[in-house]
Amino acid sequence: MAEQLGSGARALGIVAPLAELVWALADLERRLTLGLSVALSEENTTMDQWRILEALDRLDSPTMGELAETSGMANASLSRTVDSLEDSASAFRLPTATDRRRITVHLSDRGRQRLARIREIVSAWGQTIEHRLGADAVTALVEAAGTAARSLEDTPRKP
DSSP states (O other): OOSSSSSHHHHHHSHHHHHHHHHHHHHHHHHHHHHHHHHGGGGGGHHHHHHHHHHHSSSSEEEEEHHHHHHHHHHHHHHHHHHHHHHHSSSEEOSSSSSSSSSOOOOOOHHHHHHHHHHHHHHHHHHHHHHHHHHHHHHHHHHHHHHHHTTTTTOOOOO
């Protein structure tokens, strides 16, 4: 596996299996993110905007806190992303009926149309990746990543 690592890991002399995995996953994430970012630019959309549009479509009028938890984004980044979605009329914020201090975020009709176009782009990009890697490899990667993520969900974090 060491020969499959990026030159950065080899240059640092990293050979422990877990370290190799972290480096390999980071390299894979960087390459996938770059490719998807280029594809999303076709719709003038960032990765974060796509993630939030998807979250808004799946959640029922989430609060900003719920969106932050779901997306894993920091509050400041999330606010900037939602601001940009509001600027493009893809989303809008409203206070809740029970507590006007709590703000919910909603997907607009225009946002739904935009998300449909984005999903077509993401699907085409995914097919390209599947063609390059092979369907079995993609399935194995998705399953392994999902299993690992679920297994590590309750891993304690440093404060």
